[in-house]
Amino acid sequence: MNRNRIAAAVGAAVGAGLLALLISATAGASGKQAVKFKAGGTLTVAMTNGEPDALDPTLARTFSGREVFLTICEKLYDLDAHTNIVPQLAAALPKVSSNKLSVTIPLRHGIKFNDGTPFNSAAVVKTMTRYLTFKGSVRASELSAVTKVTAKGKYAVVFHLKAAYSPLTAQLADRSGMILSPKQMSKLGANFARDPICVGPYMYKNRVAGDSITVVKSPFYYAKSKAHFAKIVFKIYNDTTAAAQALKAGTVQALDAIASTDIPSIKADKALSITKAAGLGYGGITINIGNKNGLLKLPYQNVGTDLASSPKLRQAFEMAINRNTLNKVVFGGTVLPGCTPVSPSSVWFDKSIKCTGYNPNQAKSLVQQSGISNPTVNLMVPTGTVALREAQFIQAEEAAVGIKVNVQSTDFVTSLSKADAGTYDAFLIGWSGRVDPDGNIFGFVATTGTLNDSGYSKNIVDRFLSHARSASTTKARRHYYHAAVQQILNDRPLIYLDHPIASAGISKKVAGVTMYPDTLLRVAFAGYTQ
Amino acid sequence: MLVVASIVVFGGVRAIPGNPAIALGAENRDPAVIAAVKAKYLLDKPLPVQYGHWIWLAVQGDLGVDQRQLSVGRTIASRLPISLELAALSMIVSVIVGIPTGVITAVRRGKPSDYAATGVALIGLSVPHFWLGLMAIIWFAVDLHWLPAGGYVTAHHPIANLKHLLLPAVVLGIGFAAVLMRQMRSSMLDSLGTDYVRTARAKGLSEWSVVCKHAFRNSLITVTTVLGLQLGALISGIVTIEVIFGIPGFGSLTIDAINQRDYTLIQGVVLVVACGYVIVNLLVDVVYSLLNPRIRTI
Amino acid sequence: MSIVVQEIEAPRVAGRRRLRLLTKRFLRRPMAVGGLLVALAFVIVAIFAPLLAPYSPGHTDFDAVLAHSSSKHLLGTDDLGRDVLSRLIWGTRASMQVGVFATLLAMVVAVPIGMIAGYYRGWVDQVIARLTDVLLAFPFLILAVGLAAILGPSLLNATLALGIGSIPGFIRIARGETLALREEDYVPAAVLNGANDATIIFRHILPNMTNTLIVQATLTIPGAILGEAILSFLGVGVQPPTSSWGTMLQEAEPYLTQAQRLSVYPGVAIILAVLAFNVFGDGLRDVLDPRTTR
Secondary structure: OHHHHHHHHHHHHHHHHHHHHHHHHHHHHHOOOOOOOEOOOEEEEEEOOOOOOOOOOOOOOOHHHHHHHHHHOOEOEEEOOOOOEEEOOEOOOOEEOOOOOEEEEEEOOOOEOOOOOEOOHHHHHHHHHHHHHOOOOOHHHHOOOEEEEEEOOOOEEEEEEOOOOOOHHHHOOOHHHEOEOHHHHHHHHHHHHHOOOEOOOEEEEEEEOOOEEEEEEOOOOOOHHHOOOOEEEEEEOOOHHHHHHHHHHOOOOEEOOOOOOOHHHHHOOOOEEEEEEEOOOEEEEEEOOOOOOOOOOOOOOOOOOHHHHOHHHHHHHHHOOOHHHHHHHHHOOOEEEOOOOOOOOOOOOOOOOOOOOOOHHHHHHHHHHHOOOOOEEEEEEEOOHHHHHHHHHHHHHHHOOOOEEEEEEEOHHHHHHHHHHOOOOEEEEEEOOOOOHHHHHHHHHOOOOOOOOOOOOOHHHHHHHHHHHHOOOHHHHHHHHHHHHHHHHHHOOEEEEEEEEEEEEEEOOEEOOEEOOOOOEEOOOOEEOO | OHHHHHHHHHHHHHHOOOOHHHHHHOOOOOHHHHHHHHHHOOOOOOHHHHHHHHHHHHHOOOOOEOOOOOEHHHHHHHHHHHHHHHHHHHHHHHHHHHHHHHHHHHHOOOOHHHHHHHHHHHHHHHOOHHHHHHHHHHHHHHHOOOOOOOOOOOOOOHHHHHHHHHHHHHHHHHHHHHHHHHHHHHHHHHHHOOHHHHHHHHOOOOHHHHHHHHHHHHHHHHHHHHHHHHHHHHHHHHHHHHHHHOOOOHHHHHHHHHHHOOHHHHHHHHHHHHHHHHHHHHHHHHHHHHHOOOOOOO | OHHHHHHHHHHHHOHHHHHHHHHHHHHOOHHHHHHHHHHHHHHHHHHOHHHHOOOOOOOOOOOOOOOOOOOOOOOOEOOOOOEHHHHHHHHHHHHHHHHHHHHHHHHHHHHHHHHHHHHHOHHHHHHHHHHHHHHHHOOHHHHHHHHHHHHOOOHHHHHHHHHHHHHHHHHHHHHHHHHHHOOOOHHHHHHHOOOOHHHHHHHHHHHHHHHHHHHHHHHHHHHHHHHHHHHHHHOOOOOOOOOOHHHHHHHHHHHOOOOOHHHHHHHHHHHHHHHHHHHHHHHHHHHHOOOOOO
């Protein structure tokens, strides 16, 4: 009992400390500091979250790709440090019509694409049409509520919707809001990724597959004085330890994600500083409850595994895991323990949700009550050092309450296939997180959710979530999300364990590098100070 | 043989579960995208049609376009020289270390230096090179800061380029040095004991010139033979070392391609490997028959 | 008839005396004896792992993570608080399993194929030689990674991949030996006796090959052990929580700066095991080689 209290106290202290850090970090970011930047120089950024895929926003789906796009492709909207949506290429926040089916967005004047052509409503319309109709467009599903986009004069566009859709602005604050040069679209068509041209402080120069992407300062940008480097090179590092070494050696000046095991040595290095941001995503376990025949093969029916058939067993499963020890042992103290799909770093975080705490004794009795003898769970884990470490930790915790966990290490791509096919019991997987809570919840637990690997289907949750989509006031939306999440936490199609905190390492010679809760390293307006 | 290899690769790659659409999908698995990927790879057409399509293009030098929309041919062309440089450097290291040691231990057979060198060689054979790489990184890069821990700099900056490749080349070269040494030793022992040599000695030629002449002739044969036998091991070694040291060469490209399920890239890569293998084996045979007309394998 | 029978039996009669002679020659090589003892030690540890390890390999202790050597944990603990010594001992089992079984698999598959190629020659030989070449053209690592991608990574699949990688070597040896042995006198004698091909191959040629095969096997095992280490290190072999030397190295890699010792222990184990088998195999080869005099 004592150990639990101490652990809880430690956890609270750690959480409080991190929150304080975040507050001070964001305060620092928003405070205006007179920094003298040197013009020129090359910044080399180490990316450790995988290699960017095609540099065409129509097709792009990688995290690292978004980091590169931050320098070469501005969007209609962007985030600020507190995850509020602010206009970037748009002139103001969108105006929604009274029937909620038309959204008008005013555009800024005097902006040029990185090939010199003008940015206007025609360009936005052409881009959106491409996103909606291009064969294989990934943005189409993000903009699925949009029927068409029309120009209203030279500097405004109207989005026509099938049904009310509040998350639209959030979508336009990511890749779906990136506007492409019409001239380049016509010139390259499907091969846009070979030489992408948008609006940005930097422009694409070249790329060596598997190694690096180089961008150079753009002479066309509307706020040229804010871009200081002559060149930025994004280098891909598959091994986080090698990336940390490179940062310490000075081969790279920024590292977008330091592995928890490398943080002590980077902290100790006087020439480096660490920027932290609590992300919008979560880490957790998806439990296959009703996915018997495959994703979206409705109706979902209970798959009959130990966890699927017994809500009490699922509760025991959650109670057996000490999130604070998980944080300490597996993640080296670099995550925020949590139990909801929305991260504390988001403005949508719901403080009033009560979590199921660590309680191994009650877990043991719940296991008895479940009536299942020798409960066994096959936990599918995508290969990766940290994931495997976490899986083994969970295995140990569950063994202590009488649940046997078999760790099934599966390569990432195959694990996604299996999750979709429903050929798994439990899946240790997270989600990188979206600005709008809809992006963290709907796809996973709505009956028609395209990421609902759990096969969870509950009418009342569907209703809450669709109301949340169409409601227009924040207050109303919060109310619906609260109800939905409360229900999900009861049924446990997913058990949420933590919210990752991204730590980026930066050389002290560089200033102006920021990281918002989307955990993307923002280097576009940074520069050398020495 | 190339044909068989290409068929095996083609079939093997298609057998990998988790189709490329899912790999491209990462988080959002969108049915429209999956359909587009299927169309691009002709995944709905029967296998022989897919295979024929690929071979037809490959023969024309077009290995297709990978998931990043970059030309596979160009990617391979840019990363292959890096691995070749690494391979060449490690071969140089192993020749410098292995050949003379092999000669000396053959000449001083039975003496303590022979046992010592043979012992070291055995250890060299037994050490897993990736472990040695990790240890080397710890000692030389982390603790002593003498050399970089990995990465690669193009040959435009020759000094930095060599600094980055020094550790990987040495680590890779040591294993082969050991093999070379043993081969060299045994072939020197064989030839030093032949009648031909006894006659030469009887004729009054100095021990040194006898040794040198045979050493030279034998070393060429030895290196060629070992290269031929160990090519597979060399390639495996390059792959591991590139992964550990983060060198963006051909080896790490292969691993990445497989992990990404980048069909086009995998096929292109393995085809190149198979071609390379054929070429090297051919060269080995040619050199062999040139050196020793009595051994004609062609 | 009886004369022919005697000729066939002749090579076996000298068996027992020959064994004693070979043993004597072997014992004169201290290195080889040392290798044999160490190799045997590893085999014993592998078999009796459950009895020898102080803790179970999955026993975690979250309060003693990355601990240094102590009386409780002779080699300290790893990143999940598991006893390193116990994991090393259990790892011996996994690594030895892969090493030995991969070699056995290769032998069982490759030797008959090689013998058929050597015995029949002609187009059969040509076909088998070409297929061996194709197999050799795939660096085993790429083959193993590909196999892991198809079948999923596991101890079994690592064994499979390494076994397949070792097949060409055995085919070559078996083929070479068969080519030579089929010229021996007892073969035509057996043919006269009415023996069919299968009998000749398996009852007459094979037993005379065993020496070479044993040597080849002893020298293939260390390669397979190294192979397992590489595959597990890259994540396509044995999977955690099963402990093998390769997975221990993989789990230790992120802690290269914090806890170097975690990388050293499994590495030393690999070196010792591989060295032992190599030295033993070399010694064995020298002993069985009719050309050496000692």
